[in-house]
Amino acid sequence: MSQSWKPLPDDLSEPARRLAEELRAVKDAHRISLAELGKRTYLSKASWERWLNGKRLITPQALAGLIAAVECDAALLISLLRQAEAEREEGATEPAADLVPKPEPEPVPVPVPLPGLPVETPALPVEQLPSVEVPLVEAPLVPAAELPTGIPMARVAAAIAAAAAVLVLVAGLWLRGPQGGGSAAAAIPPTATASEPAPLCQGVGCAGKDPQAMGCETDDHTLLKGNVGQVVLYMHYSPRCRAAWAGITDGSPGDSATISTNTGWQETALIHWGYDNYSVMVDASPGDTTLRVCGHQKGGDGCTGVVTDPAARAAAAPLPVPPTVATTPTSRAG
Template sequence: MASAWKDLPEGLSEPARLLAEELRRIKDAAGLSLSELAGRTHYSRASWERWLNGKRVVTEQALETLIGAVDCDAAALRRLWRQATEPAAEESSAGPADEEPAAGAAAEPADGAGPEGPSPATEETPEPVPAEPAVAWWRRPVALVCGAVLLALLLVLAGLRVSRHDDQASAADTPAPTAPATARPAPSDPPCRAVGCAHKDPKTTGCGKDARTLQTQVIGKVVVYLRYSRACQAAWAAITEGEPKDYAVITDSAGDSETALIHWGYDNYSAMLNAADPSIGFQVCGFQPAGHDCTSTVTDLASVVASTPIPIGPASPPPGAGSAAATPSDSAPPSQAPPTDLPSPSPSAP
C-alpha cells in the first residue's frame, strides 16, 4: 500500500536520504503497514517510523531482518547502508579553478572546464626588435652544423623508441609463466569452541557468522536477545533500541554471566559463555530505568537449533519464543550495576 510520506529532514546526508527513500519504496512495494512490517521483522513500529522518516539510520540487524522478510535487492540495499554509515570523505585540498597561473606558465583547464585565457606573460606586447639583414642559410656554417646535430639526435631518439617498442611487443607475445595450480584450502574451524570461547568477543572471533536468536524480550522500547553459535558452542546477550547505561545480562545456571552495556548509541552485545553442556540453562535479562525483565531459560541450545528452523540473522526468534511469550523464570539474575571494564561497543551486534 502506498503511504503519504513526510518530507525527510533537510539536514539529512545524501547517502542517508537515499537509504530512507529506498526503505520507503520497499515497504510500499511489499504492501505492508508499519504494524505488519514490525511483526515480520520483530522490531517495533516506533523504530521503523524513525528509520523510514530519516530520524535515525536503520541498524544493520534490522536491515538484515528486512532483507529476509521481503523481496528486495539485498546487495543494493546493503551498499546504500554502508554509504550512509561510513564517514564522509574529506574534500580535496586542490586550489580554486579560477586561480591565475604563474607568469610564464601554461594554464591548464580544470576538470570539465574549458581552457583558461592566456597567461599574463602571453598578453604582454613584445618590444620591437630591429630586423637582421637576410643571410642565406648556406652562408651560416654554425647554423648548418647545429641543424645537422639536432637532426642526428632526433634520428637516434626515434631509433631508441622503435627498439623499445619492439622489445615490449616481444615481451607481450611471450606467455607469462603460470604458477602451479594449488588446491584451495579447506575452510578452517572456528578459532575457538566451547570453553575456549568463554568471555571472548563473538564478533572478532567469527562466532557471529552462524549466530541465531533463541529468545527475545521487550522491555518498554528496549529489546534483549539470547544469541547462540552452534559452530563455537557459545552463547551471549545482545540489546537494541536502548540508550546509554541500559544493559542486558546473560547468566547460565552454573552462575557465570556477561554484560552488554550500551556506552553510546543504542545497541551492544556481551562477551560469550560456554554453551557446550546441554544441561546448563541460559537466560538474558534487560535493565533500564523503566524496569527490567528476562527471557525464558533455555537448555541444550544445540538441540533447539537442530529441531527448530531458526534462520541465521540478528533478530530471528523461533516460533512461540517471541517477546510476547517470553517470561522471566526462577533463575533470573538479581539487578546489578553495569560494570565499567567492558570493551568498547560495536554499533552492530553480531
C-alpha cells in the same frame, strides 16, 4: 505514515542511494511506522532506521522479509541490492558508508545471497560481512525473583524440538514454492555453509570475547526474546562456536542485559549511548549448560526463561511467531 526524511550520506554509491530511496518510498506508500515495519518483518526498528537512512546496506534476508510483508516492486529492489553489493565488493579497499565500523554494531547472523549472486564472495573482515537476522522464538519474561532454580527441562526441550521440526518441514515446502513461481523471498537460496570461514574460537576459548570479532555471529541463533516494557532482551547462541551472549535493543543509556550460565559465568551488555548493545560471550559447550538472560532497566527488572541444551534448541530452528506481551517486570525501589 510518510515522514520528512533526513538527507542520505554523500558517500553512498548510486545503487545504494537508489535502494534507500525506494525503501523509503515503500514505507511511505504503506503509511507504516518503523515499529510496525519491525513487527511485520520480525526485525528491530533500530535496524530499519539504519537501512532507511543509508547507515547500513540492507541485508538480503531483511529485504526478503519486506517483500513478503508488503506489496512492493520486488524485482527492482533485488536488482538494486545486487548492484549495491557488487559496488561494495569492488570498492572493499575504500571506506564505504555501510562498512564503517560502528561503536554499537547490531547483532546479526548468517549472510544469505540473493538469486543470481555467487555463493562464494571475496573474503571480508568479520565486521564487514553482510548479515541477516535469525527468526525469533518469543518467550514471555518472568520476574527475576520468581525464577525456579532446578527445574528438569529435558521433557520440555524434547517437546519443543519435535514441534519445531514439523514447523521447519512446513517452512521448507513454503519457501520452495511452485516451480517457476512463488514470491521473491522463496527464490532466495539457502546459504552454502561450506563457504563460511571457520570461527576463531570454540567453547571456553570464546569466553569473554566479542562474537562479531570471533566470527560467531555468522550462525547466530536467537534462542529467546522478550520485553521489559519497551526494552527487548535477546539470548544469542552460535552452534559453531558453542558460545552464547546477550543482546538488548530499544533501550536507553544505563539499561543492561546480563547472560548467565548454571556454572555461574555472567557477561553484561550495557548501553553506554544510543539504544542497543550486546555482550561478550560465555562458554555454552558443556552438555548440561543452562542459559538465562536478565534485564535491568529504569522501568523494572525481568528475566527470560531458562534454556537447557542450547545446541538442541538451535538445531530445532523454529519459525518466528508474533510477539507476545511479557509479564509485568519487577519494579525496583526508587
